[in-house]
Amino acid sequence: MSDYVFTYPIEVRFRDTDGLGHVNNAVYLTYFEAVRLAYGLHLLAGSRLEDVPFIMGEATIRYLRPVFYGDQIVATARVSRIGTKSFVFDHQIRRGAEVVTTGTTVAVWYDYAAEQTLPIPDSFRARVAEVQGE
Numbered sequence: 001m002s003d004y005v006f007t008y009p010i011e012v013r014f015r016d017t018d019g020l021g022h023v024n025n026a027v028y029l030t031y032f033e034a035v036r037l038a039y040g041l042h043l044l045a046g047s048r049l050e051d052v053p054f055i056m057g058e059a060t061i062r063y064l065r066p067v068f069y070g071d072q073i074v075a076t077a078r079v080s081r082i083g084t085k086s087f088v089f090d091h092q093i094r095r096g097a098e099v100v101t102t103g104t105t106v107a108v109w110y111d112y113a114a115e116q117t118l119p120i121p122d123s124f125r126a127r128v129a130e131v132q133g134e
Contacts, residue, residue: 029059056106065100
């Protein structure tokens with residue numbers, strides 16, 4: 001699992017920046033969300049929000065370099081660990097070859113109608129292994 005197999009291009013917008021001219025720290029969660037949703041839909045062969053049976057339970061971010069308005073960045077994701085009811089996305093944000101931000105988000109398999117967590121199905125585990133070449 002050394003490679004980030006899913007990428008999502010992002011153009012930094014003016015509204016993403018703060019008074020100091022760089023991307024505001026909270027916006028990185030939005031970048032993580034964008035790649036997490038896109039990768040989740042890809043893994044599940046879905047096209048709608050209703051096709052994503054997981055919610056975010058935790059997030060960590062490490063800010064390495066500032067990012068500025070107009071920068072072309074790429075958000076990347078991979079699944080690094082799958083537990084019983086949750087799994088971990090590893091994230092990187094890159095500007096060219098430079099890694100500017102890293103982090104993780106923990107996703108919890110969830111039944112929205114029943115409002116409860118569920119065990120992660122074997123089919124999802126197999127799909128992650130297939131896509132990530134494990």
